[in-house]
Amino acid sequence: MTLRRLGLYSASLVIAAWVLLPILLITLAAFTPREALYTWPRQIWPDRFTLETILFFARSDGVLRSVWNSVLVAVLTIALSLLISAPTGYTLARYRFRGRDAVQLSILAVKMFPATVLSIPLAVAFIGWGLYDTLLGVAIVHTALSIPFVTAIVASVFVGIPFELEEAAMTLGASRLRAFLRVTLPMALPGLAAAAIYTFVLSWNEVFAATILTLNNRTLPALIINAVASATAPLHYRFAGGFFMVMPALVILFLIRRYLLTLWGVTVR
Amino acid sequence: MAEISLHQLRKTYGKVTAIKDLSLEIREGEFLVLLGPSGCGKTTTLRAIAGLETLDEGRILIGSRDVTPLPPGQRGIAMVFQSYAVFPHMRVYDNIVFGLRMRKLPDEEQRRRAAEAADLLQIGDLLDRYPAQLSGGQRQRVAVARAIVMRPDVLLMDEPLSNLDALLRLHMRAELKRLHRELRSTTVYVTHDQVEALSLGDRIALMKDGEIVQVDTPGAIYDRPATRFVGSFIGSPPMNFLQGTLRRRNGGLVVETAGAGIPLAAGGAPPAADGGDGSVLLGIRPEHIEALSAPAAGSVAARVVVLEPIGPQNLLTVQVGSELLKVTAPADFQADAGEQVWLRLDPARIRLMDPQSGRALRA
Numbered sequence: 001m002t003l004r005r006l007g008l009y010s011a012s013l014v015i016a017a018w019v020l021l022p023i024l025l026i027t028l029a030a031f032t033p034r035e036a037l038y039t040w041p042r043q044i045w046p047d048r049f050t051l052e053t054i055l056f057f058a059r060s061d062g063v064l065r066s067v068w069n070s071v072l073v074a075v076l077t078i079a080l081s082l083l084i085s086a087p088t089g090y091t092l093a094r095y096r097f098r099g100r101d102a103v104q105l106s107i108l109a110v111k112m113f114p115a116t117v118l119s120i121p122l123a124v125a126f127i128g129w130g131l132y133d134t135l136l137g138v139a140i141v142h143t144a145l146s147i148p149f150v151t152a153i154v155a156s157v158f159v160g161i162p163f164e165l166e167e168a169a170m171t172l173g174a175s176r177l178r179a180f181l182r183v184t185l186p187m188a189l190p191g192l193a194a195a196a197i198y199t200f201v202l203s204w205n206e207v208f209a210a211t212i213l214t215l216n217n218r219t220l221p222a223l224i225i226n227a228v229a230s231a232t233a234p235l236h237y238r239f240a241g242g243f244f245m246v247m248p249a250l251v252i253l254f255l256i257r258r259y260l261l262t263l264w265g266v267t268v269r
Numbered sequence: 270m271a272e273i274s275l276h277q278l279r280k281t282y283g284k285v286t287a288i289k290d291l292s293l294e295i296r297e298g299e300f301l302v303l304l305g306p307s308g309c310g311k312t313t314t315l316r317a318i319a320g321l322e323t324l325d326e327g328r329i330l331i332g333s334r335d336v337t338p339l340p341p342g343q344r345g346i347a348m349v350f351q352s353y354a355v356f357p358h359m360r361v362y363d364n365i366v367f368g369l370r371m372r373k374l375p376d377e378e379q380r381r382r383a384a385e386a387a388d389l390l391q392i393g394d395l396l397d398r399y400p401a402q403l404s405g406g407q408r409q410r411v412a413v414a415r416a417i418v419m420r421p422d423v424l425l426m427d428e429p430l431s432n433l434d435a436l437l438r439l440h441m442r443a444e445l446k447r448l449h450r451e452l453r454s455t456t457v458y459v460t461h462d463q464v465e466a467l468s469l470g471d472r473i474a475l476m477k478d479g480e481i482v483q484v485d486t487p488g489a490i491y492d493r494p495a496t497r498f499v500g501s502f503i504g505s506p507p508m509n510f511l512q513g514t515l516r517r518r519n520g521g522l523v524v525e526t527a528g529a530g531i532p533l534a535a536g537g538a539p540p541a542a543d544g545g546d547g548s549v550l551l552g553i554r555p556e557h558i559e560a561l562s563a564p565a566a567g568s569v570a571a572r573v574v575v576l577e578p579i580g581p582q583n584l585l586t587v588q589v590g591s592e593l594l595k596v597t598a599p600a601d602f603q604a605d606a607g608e609q610v611w612l613r614l615d616p617a618r619i620r621l622m623d624p625q626s627g628r629a630l631r632a
């Protein structure tokens with residue numbers, strides 16, 4: 001028993017290190033003075049910390065705008081994907097209907113389809129529709145990517161709320177819609193918020209579609225990947241960029257960690 | 270307050286027929302219990318009255334108003350669910366006045382009615398709590414309070430006591446009875462517990478396989494079961510059944526069973542049993558059989574299988590031919606397993622039934 005526990009702990013430790021170590025190194029580097037980054041041998045723990053790298057990054061060309069773009073795209077994505085996934089999830093949770101399995105399967109199928117294959121036709125189509133290099137275009141693709149997950153989360157949230165509560169509200173004089181708005185929605189709100197945050201993180205971190213589909217209206221990951229790929233960016237710029245990419249997701253995940261756990265509890269049950 | 274009439278209700282789920290051709294008249298102010306084994310369609314019937322199920326066929330009238338096409342909120346009903354279905358995200362007070370808010374009653378009236386209901390159910394000091402902070406019994410009271418503040422014509426309850434422990438159930442049963450005496454709203458109460466049904470109901474509608482088998486007062490349903498099923502469902506231990514033959518002797522009727530002839534009390538002469546050979550099923554309750562240690566006229570010989578003390582009485586299991594019978598005997602009655610005893614069946618309490626259909630031969 002204790003041996004098993006020891007194994008479990010050491011495995012958790014290895015996995016945590018695997019995830020956290022790079023983040024830690026990036027964070028350290030992002031606050032290390034520029035000269036120290038180029039000295040050899042490199043110190044892992046810098047002698048002094050500084051904000052100048054971060055500030056340099058934030059002030060460089062296009063960065064603030066791309067951050068703003070990223071936020072806009074993420075918000076748009078949240079709105080679009082909840083608009084589509086919330087009713088779908090509710091329907092999947094509450095009704096048995098012909099084609100229910102087909103809907104569920106198609107959601108899974110979308111999840112399995114590699115976006116890479118789609119990228120070129122998508123870019124061509126977006127040029128045709130005037131969506132190329134627009135934030136809306138990126139948001140639409142991010143919505144498509146997030147819908148399978150968000151639908152699954154939303155459905156599990158609604159499954160966890162007994163329909164009987166809505167029925168009780170209806171016997172007390174509420175219409176179907178009011179029963180939903182007054183009873184189910186307030187109870188689902190935390191779960192829906194978790195789904196929204198999840199979508200935010202997904203959109204914020206998405207590189208591939210954002211790179212293919214934009215030119216001037218870059219989102220942050222697209223901007224950074226471009227700089228890194230063309231190898232023009234100095235080292236400290238890359239570290240600061242990495243830090244910017246990682247932080248929001250980390251902070252958000254930290255804030256909602258309890259939520260995700262209960263959410264999984266609901267899904268597993 | 271209103272009477273309810275159910276006209277030939279029918280509800281199927283795919284291939285399963287939950288209720289078939291069910292008709293029932295429920296009187297104004299009556300406490301009617303829907304009783305029956307699991308899966309017989311009690312909940313479906315109740316939900317149909319509430320408007321939570323769409324029927325395949327049939328009409329429902331509440332207070333002579335046809336409510337069949339109306340949604341639950343417009344039927345003048347209130348319902349207490351088996352799981353209580355109190356809203357977990359609302360405080361007790363908000364739960365109780367939820368329906369009044371939906372009706373847009375003035376705040377003053379809401380507060381007055383909530384206070385009244387809380388008083389009646391003794392939950393006045395719980396109004397600020399969330400349901401998660403309540404015990405099962407308290408939650409149940411909230412569900413009842415939420416229903417009665419609506420002053421419904423009809424109060425529907427689906428096994429409201431089944432989630433409570435035995436002692437609390439006993440207590441709440443008495444409370445519900447008191448509540449009905451004070452409110453006098455027509456109540457339909459679903460349960461599969463016969464004790465609950467016998468103690469609460471003005472009348473009991475006993476269901477089986479989606480149909481009503483008998484509707485009667487608790488006393489009548491206990492003493493004069495309409496079918497073998499009713500006799501064996503009601504009562505604990507249930508009614509005993511013996512094969513017998515009906516004969517006409519000296520101008521009177523005699524039922525022969527297990528080698529003994531029991532003269533039947535005079536009264537409405539039963540019709541000749543089907544088949545003409547006079548074979549009948551003889552039903553009798555354990556308390557209407559007297560166990561004797563010596564043979565007497567018209568007594569049936571039996572062998573003791575087991576004697577169980579059950580508090581004020583002894584429960585005797587005996588074997589007659591190949592059949593087992595339950596007999597209640599006085600607490601001082603003693604007998605060992607394997608011992609021979611004689612049973613005297615109270616002729617006035619014998620219920621004759623058709624062996625094929627199981628229907629009672631006398632009303």
Ligand SMILES: Nc1ncnc2c1ncn2[C@@H]1O[C@H](COP(=O)(O)OP(=O)(O)OP(=O)(O)O)[C@@H](O)[C@H]1O
Pocket residue numbers: 282285286287305306307308309310311312313314461
């Ligand atoms: N939603 C449903 N889908 C399919 N079949 C159902 C559904 N609801 C009920 N049934 C079936 O209809 C029949 C009657 O069910 P109902 O719930 O009315 O029984 P009940 O008398 O309330 O039983 P219990 O005492 O166990 O609550 C059962 O055979 C049940 O399996």
Ligand SMILES: [Mg+2]
Pocket residue numbers: 311312313
């Ligand atoms: Mg039921």
